Amino acid sequence: MDPKIQIPDYEATPVASIPNICATVRATFSSNRTKDLEWRKIQLRKLYWALTDFTPKLVAALKKDLNKSEYEAYLTEIDWVKNDCTYLLKHLDSYAKDSKIGSPELSIAFAPTRMRYRKEPLGATLIIGTYNYPVMLLLAPFTGAIAAGCTAVLKPSESAPATAMAIKEMIEDRLDNSAFTVVNGMVGETGALLNEKWDKIFYTGGASVAKIIAKKAAETLTPVTLELGGQNPAFVTRHANVKLAARRMLWSKALNAGQVCLSQNYVLAEKPIVDDLVKAFNEAFEDFFPNGAKDSELVHVINERHFLRLKNMLDKTKGKIVMGGKMDQSTLFMEPTAVLVDSPEDITVQEESFGPIFAILPVDNLAQAIEIANEVYRTPLASFSFGSKEDHQTVLGHTTSGGTTLNDSFSHASFSNVSFGGVGESGMGSYRGKASFDCFTHQRVVADVPSWMEPFLRVRYMPYKWGELKR
Ligand code: NAD
Numbered sequence: 001m002d003p004k005i006q007i008p009d010y011e012a013t014p015v016a017s018i019p020n021i022c023a024t025v026r027a028t029f030s031s032n033r034t035k036d037l038e039w040r041k042i043q044l045r046k047l048y049w050a051l052t053d054f055t056p057k058l059v060a061a062l063k064k065d066l067n068k069s070e071y072e073a074y075l076t077e078i079d080w081v082k083n084d085c086t087y088l089l090k091h092l093d094s095y096a097k098d099s100k101i102g103s104p105e106l107s108i109a110f111a112p113t114r115m116r117y118r119k120e121p122l123g124a125t126l127i128i129g130t131y132n133y134p135v136m137l138l139l140a141p142f143t144g145a146i147a148a149g150c151t152a153v154l155k156p157s158e159s160a161p162a163t164a165m166a167i168k169e170m171i172e173d174r175l176d177n178s179a180f181t182v183v184n185g186m187v188g189e190t191g192a193l194l195n196e197k198w199d200k201i202f203y204t205g206g207a208s209v210a211k212i213i214a215k216k217a218a219e220t221l222t223p224v225t226l227e228l229g230g231q232n233p234a235f236v237t238r239h240a241n242v243k244l245a246a247r248r249m250l251w252s253k254a255l256n257a258g259q260v261c262l263s264q265n266y267v268l269a270e271k272p273i274v275d276d277l278v279k280a281f282n283e284a285f286e287d288f289f290p291n292g293a294k295d296s297e298l299v300h301v302i303n304e305r306h307f308l309r310l311k312n313m314l315d316k317t318k319g320k321i322v323m324g325g326k327m328d329q330s331t332l333f334m335e336p337t338a339v340l341v342d343s344p345e346d347i348t349v350q351e352e353s354f355g356p357i358f359a360i361l362p363v364d365n366l367a368q369a370i371e372i373a374n375e376v377y378r379t380p381l382a383s384f385s386f387g388s389k390e391d392h393q394t395v396l397g398h399t400t401s402g403g404t405t406l407n408d409s410f411s412h413a414s415f416s417n418v419s420f421g422g423v424g425e426s427g428m429g430s431y432r433g434k435a436s437f438d439c440f441t442h443q444r445v446v447a448d449v450p451s452w453m454e455p456f457l458r459v460r461y462m463p464y465k466w467g468e469l470k471r
Contacts, residue, residue: 010161012185015192021181022196025151026124028178029199035121035149037096041089043146043175047139048085050174051078054166058135061162065134067332069297072256077135084140087416088147088436095119095147095437101445109456114448119441121149122223123199128190128213130205131159131302132259132354137204137227138167142180144436150200151179155193157205158186159302198222200440207425225429225439227261228422230352231377234264234409235369235395237387238272244407245386246280247287249358252409253336254288257299258356262382262403262410266349266359267338268369274340274362281323281338293326293335300332301355307332310355314339316347319359344372366391370398379424382410402426 013021033039051058055078062068062077088095101115125145129138138156145152154171156164168182183189194201194216203213204227217224236245252263269277289296301307307329314321319341327334336356339348348359363369366387373383383401385392392406402422403412413420413432421430431439 007158007161010158010165010184012158012189013183015185015188018183018189018192019196021183022124022153022193024178025153025181026197028176029121029124029151034151034179037092037149040146040149041092043180044085044089044092044143046174047143047146048082048089050170051082051085051139053174054170057166057169058163061160061166062135064162065131065160066256066259066302067298067300068256069299071297072299073135076256077133080133080136081139081143083416084143084432084436087433088143091434092147092437095434096149098446109453109459110449112450112453112456114450116446116448118444118446119148119437120444122440122442123150125150125152125200125202125440126155126193126196126198127152128155128193128201128203128205129157131157132256132261134160134163135167141202141204141225141431141436141439144431145200145202145440146180147437148440150440152181153193154180154182155190156182156184158184200225202431202439203227210427225431226422226427227420227429227431228381228425228427230261230263230265230354230381230426232262232265232380232382232384232401233369233373233376233399234267234384235366235373235387235391236267236269236273236277237366237391238270239388239391240273240386241407242273242276242386243280243283246277247284248408249384250281250284250288250336253356253358254298257301257334258336258358259299259302259354260410261354262413264358264382264384264409265353265380266361266376268361268363268372270365270369271362274360277360278322278338278340285323285336293324294328294333298333298335301334302332304329304332306355307334310334310353310357313347313351313353313357317341317359318343319346319348322360324356344376349376366394370395373399377425379422379426381422381426382413384409400424 059070059073062073096119098116098118104110127141156167164184171182197220200223201217202225207228210226317339319339322338322340324335324337334356339359341359341361381402383404385395385406405411417433419430419435420432
């Protein structure tokens with residue numbers, strides 16, 4: 001760990017011990033123990049019960065790191081991962097068994113060949129998490145690694161240090177530590193981890209670090225899954241139910257104080273409905289925070305660096321704050337804040353807020369909104385469409401994103417059985433549901449060619465005879 005940076009009660013894993021830790025999980029994978037289905041199920045159950053037993057510690061840590069309420073801690077962190085455990089436990093037998101492939105087509109000679117996909121764990125994996133959902137975004141992919149039969153080293157975000165320590169204690173206390181372990185630390189420790197050979201690296205976080213990780217992985221041709229950033233547009237047309245749109249979008253900026261990779265970064269609203277939309281946002285705000293946001297269960301910004309980054313956006317914007325705007329640096333409190341802007345060049349549109357701030361940009365029509373969105377960021381993680389069915393079709397047909405929700409905020413990424421991931425610059429690969437299992441699995445094709453087929457295979461052997469080649 002950088003000796004200049006000291007985080008109270010946070011203990012980095014000694015860099016010198018990292019090669020040994022990695023060698024242990026690699027040796028465990030090589031022992032074949034983790035391939036046993038019953039063993040995997042036991043580990044998933046152990047994780048489930050560990051989360052249950054460690055709930056008070058995790059809730060307290062999340063409160064300390066993010067001022068996260070117990071309600072959000074359950075809903076979006078602890079129960080989220082427990083649901084992924086139960087989902088994978090329920091489906092593991094069917095995911096893990098060989099799947100048949102039909103007989104080879106277009107080849108009569110090979111028709112009796114029996115083909116199948118064998119599901120094999122990739123091996124020793126590294127999972128790097130981020131700070132906004134420090135439990136969920138580290139342990140949800142981890143459930144996929146366990147289910148697939150991989151071993152794993154987990155690297156929680158140091159920006160949520162109390163949670164990182166609680167997770168380390170929980171994993172070390174409850175899981176098989178020769179297969180699963182936690183390394184804490186910052187750039188030095190992560191660098192040491194990246195110097196090791198992995199069979200898969202799973203990273204959630206910002207694009208600049210993703211490039212470092214992808215470059216490092218390329219040196220050893222290690223596959224990566226990258227779950228990256230937002231820049232998510234919301235389209236609101238004159239056909240939208242404006243009150244509903246405002247309420248649902250405010251929810252995604254109030255939840256976790258908008259520190260959600262999926263929440264809208266900017267709203268492209270048709271001019272005739274902008275006033276109503278602003279009014280509706282303020283009404284929803286009153287509804288959510290009857291005693292003011294300060295006296296609510298609103299999560300705080302993770303740290304001073306991010307608080308100042310967000311404050312800087314408000315200092316630099318040429319727009320007008322039309323909802324919220326109050327903040328307190330001493331407690332890192334910041335209200336959900338809407339800024340009415342008149343240009344797509346505004347900092348609130350161009351930069352990912354990853355916090356409670358979002359822009360509202362009036363547009364002439366949906367075509368202009370789509371043009372702006374494609375110009376600002378062609379491949380966002382998510383997009384949202386509030387309007388008529390035709391409007392939805394236009395948005396879907398002329399834009400792309402990791403996922404899209406129609407008439408709501410990020411419902412498309414809220415369920416254990418649905419895969420989640422980005423596209424282009426918002427990420428590569430996906431997980432959750434079956435995708436979590438597939439993410440850590442190699443589908444090995446196996447062809448079984450019976451010996452009695454030999455007479456049919458005459459056609460492939462020399463000396464070739466045209467007369468024997470049947471078409
Ligand atoms: P962060 O600061 O928590 O960093 C993420 C991880 O990268 C941490 O574990 C950290 O230790 C590691 N890291 C930092 N610097 C490193 C370096 N030089 N080398 C190696 N590892 C390093 O979080 P962040 O990067 O600020 O994350 C915010 C971004 O993540 C936003 O863009 C957000 O949209 C995105 N995000 C994406 C998802 C998703 O699922 N797609 C979820 C949450 C956040």
